[in-house]
Amino acid sequence: MxxxxxxxxxxxxxxxxxxxxxxxxxxxxxxxxxxxxxxxxxxxxxxRITRNLGFNLRIIPREADMTRFYLAGFTEETMPEAVLDRLVEQGNVSYNHLVATLHQPVDLNGISAIVTGLSEEKYPPGMKKPDMSPHIEPGTVEVGHEIATQLNLKRDAQLTIGKKSFTVARLMPELGTADDLRVVGNLDDVQAALELPNEINEIKAIDCLCLTSDQNPLGILRTELESILPEAKVILLSEMAETRAxxxxxxxxxxxxxxxxxxxxxxxxxxxxxxxxxxxxxxxxxxxxxxxxxxxxxxxxxxxxxxxxxxxxxxxxxxxxxxxxxxxxxxxxxxxxxxxxxxxxxxxxxxxxxxxxxxxxxxxxxxxxxxxxxxxxxxxx
Amino acid sequence: MIRLEHFGKISDNLIMSMIEFRKIRQQFATGRKLIEPLIDITFSIEPGEFVTIQGPSGAGKSTLLLIAGGLLQPTSGSVVVAETEVTNCSPAQLSRFRSEKIGFVFQMFHLVPYLNVRDNIRMGQTTKDNEAVEKMMKRLGIDSRAESFPAMLSAGEQQRTALARAMIHQPSVILADEPTGNLDPENAAQVLGLLDEYRKEGGTVLVVSHGTDIRNYADRVLTLKEGKIVTT
Incomplete structure (x- = not known):
């Protein structure tokens, strides 16, 4: 048997x-x-929650004035967009979900606003993950609640920024932050509208160390960045990073x-x-x-x-x-x-x-x- | 002289008998006490012989049987069974020796409880031969219980199943340990009759038993007392 x-x-x-x-x-x-x-x-x-909260790392030009950065919430100093590619190509870094960003203050029909251009998310080799940031179609913008209210903008309305005209693809809900004064568009479009081709003033990212503050993630991140991008510096939104970690x-x-x-x-x-x-x-x-x-x-x-x-x-x-x-x-x-x-x-x-x-x-x-x-x-x- | 290459070597002067015990000594330690149930046991059984070993409980009858089947190593001495020096075999050789040359029958039947009668008999086969199993069941009168499990069988049916399992591969020797110990006289006679039939067909039978009825079937009765064969 x-x-x-x-x-x-x-x-x-x-x-x-x-x-x-x-x-x-x-x-x-x-x-x-x-x-x-x-x-x-x-x-x-x-x-998803982190995406809604935003990124926890901000890489900005080394010469950025930190007083103005913290007061305005962004720096107007720029750096070449190519630094993002350099950071990505290095691989083996503790940064992920990298988004090149260009912020500039603008005047929209007499109203002060912030225009932000976002690139597609980039990932170091082998670290591809689902995108966290929204994809914005070229030629369109997403408009903050306060700007939309003051300019009486509706969806599909036209909005001119600098020398370019955009279609309003989305009206953002009231957030109670400076984002209510923000107009977000595709990076290439915003660079063209502001006549700052290939320039960015920030790279947003997520740290993938997932260390708490007592484990000093910022020290590690700064050491890594120093060797790859000496012309930039990194700021960690520690509370958000710590929550995630x-x-x-x-x-x-x-x-x-x-x-x-x-x-x-x-x-x-x-x-x-x-x-x-x-x-x-x-x-x-x-x-x-x-x-x-x-x-x-x-x-x-x-x-x-x-x-x-x-x-x-x-x-x-x-x-x-x-x-x-x-x-x-x-x-x-x-x-x-x-x-x-x-x-x-x-x-x-x-x-x-x-x-x-x-x-x-x-x-x-x-x-x-x-x-x-x-x-x-x-x-x- | 016939030698089977895969079994243990045998001595030249031991090849004629089917079973040959030579100076078998067995010792057990129980606590501080040393028990010696077998002391220099020497005897032989010829092919086709039906031999019974009798003696009081604890005399070492079962021990002798287990030594013959290669399930127990003696303290000293040697045993040759069916041209195999059992006391000189490796575990693998012993397994093969038991599956090919020996059929065991026990007082407690030792049927596998989760197998029916047919499958229990198949356990004794080395090759798959369904026809042989059916014939064996018919011969032993258990063919109508082929699908029954041990718990559903009478003691006599259980022992006949165990006997069928022991005989299904046509072993040279059947070693039976109190095969009628749990049976009524009618069933006991039936089982002994079947063992006798097997002997008449050329098999060799060594039975350990308390009973006196078995004397009617045995060619020889050996009595084991205080570790020694006292009568033959």
Whole structure:
């Protein structure tokens, strides 16, 4: 009889033991899958929230007057747009989501406003992520609430800035910040309108160190920038960066704490059930020896069973966790609810790791089984 | 002299008997006490012989049987069974020896609880031969219980299943440890009759038993007392 047939028949007979073993694996896999899906969703949500908050790094010309920068909220000094490409090409930097920006104060029909041009987001090689900043079509602008109100602008209205005319693509809601006085357009358009071709005065970015202030992220960022762009300096919006870092670290810390605890609990559970099963089968093991089964054949029965339990637990745990995340995840992550979907990569990982884990956990019961002295079991006197 | 390359080497003067025990000594330590159930046991069983070993509980009858089957190593001495020096085999050689040459029958049947009668018998096969299994079940009168599990069988049916499993690969030797110990007289007679049939077909049978009925079937009865064969 083939080992696989024996394994299935034994699983059916000792179904209680098999049920609790599959449950242990399913729970472990389920928790890993849900934590992983929640982590992905939380990161996505954080990214979205951070996007709404804005970038946390500002790279400006070294000679920028910091007094005017902080008073106005931007610097009028410019630097070549090419510095952005230089920063991107360096790779291996702790900056990401890089956006070249040009801010200038303008007068729009007697009203003081700030015109901001935004480039497409750029990423160092291998660090491509979903865009955080809005894409603005050439020839269009998004207008701040105060400007739109004072100029009585509607959507699709025409607005002239410098020597260029733009279509109003979007009227921004009232934000209660200087952004209500901002008109945002495509960088190339704004450079042309302000007659500042290839000039920018800021690169907005996100730091990907995710360190809190006590870990001195600014020191690292400044050292990196110094060697690549000596003509620029970096300012970290520390409160925003710290919030982002703390949120990401919280998730990572949770996983670091939960993972070993979960693995140890599951391993103990599986080993205990495996030992109970091996003890229940002492007579059978003795008989198999008497019938000429060697240690390898007996080991295959135990390890093979463990692998099957691992596979069943992986499928069950993955299915339940995915269903729960898809059903209840949108309540937790409202902004990114649509992106909570089946993760096939996680299924592949579950189907690989769970059987491997159960096989390792079965080694102690297997060792017990194959080293069992058949004479002890089978002797009558 | 016939030698099987994959089994242990045998001594030249031991090849004629089917089973040959030579100066088998077995010692167990239980706490501080040393027990010696077998002291220099020497005897042989010829091919086609039906031999019974009797003796009081704890006399070492089962120990002797397990040594013959290669499931227990004696403290000293050697055993040759079906041209194999069992006491000189590697674990792999012993596994192969048991699967090809030996059929075990136990008092407690030791059927696999999650296999039905047919599958339990198949466990004794080294090659897949469904027809042989069906014939064996018919011969032993358990064909109507082919799909039944051990828990659903009477003691007699269980022992006949175990006997079928022991005989299905046509071993040279059947080693039976109290095969009738849990059976009523009618079933006991049936099982002993089947062992006798097997002997008549050329097989060798070594049975350990308390019972007296078995004397009617055995060619020889050996009595084991205080670690020694006292009557033959």
């Amino acid at each position: 083939k080992p696989i047939q024996l394994i299935f028949k034994e699983l059916r007979y000792h179904r209680g033991n098999a049920f609790w073993s599959v449950l242990a694996v399913a729970l472990t896999v389920g928790i890993f899958v849900s934590v992983s899906m929640i982590q992905t969703s939380a990161e996505r949500e954080t990214r 703390r949120q990401r670290q919280l998730m990572a810390k949770t996983i670091r704490f939960v993972s070993p605890l979960l693995l140890v609990t599951c391993a103990a559970w599986l080993i205990a059930l495996g030992m109970i099963n091996a003890r229940q089968r002492v007579s059978e093991i003795g008989l198999l020896r008497a019938l000429g089964y060697d240690s390898g054949s007996i080991g295959v029965l135990f390890v093979g069973k463990a692998i099957l339990i691992g596979l069943a637990g992986a499928v069950l745990g993955y299915a339940v966790a995915t269903w729960l995340c898809i059903t209840y995840g949108p309540n937790l992550f409202e902004l990114t609810s649509k992106s909570i979907q089946i993760d096939w990569q996680l299924l592949r990982q579950s189907l690989t790791m769970a059987p491997l884990f159960t096989a390792i956990c079965s080694l102690i019961p297997t060792l017990f089984a194959i080293t069992r002295d058949p004479a002890r079991t089978l002797r009558q006197d």
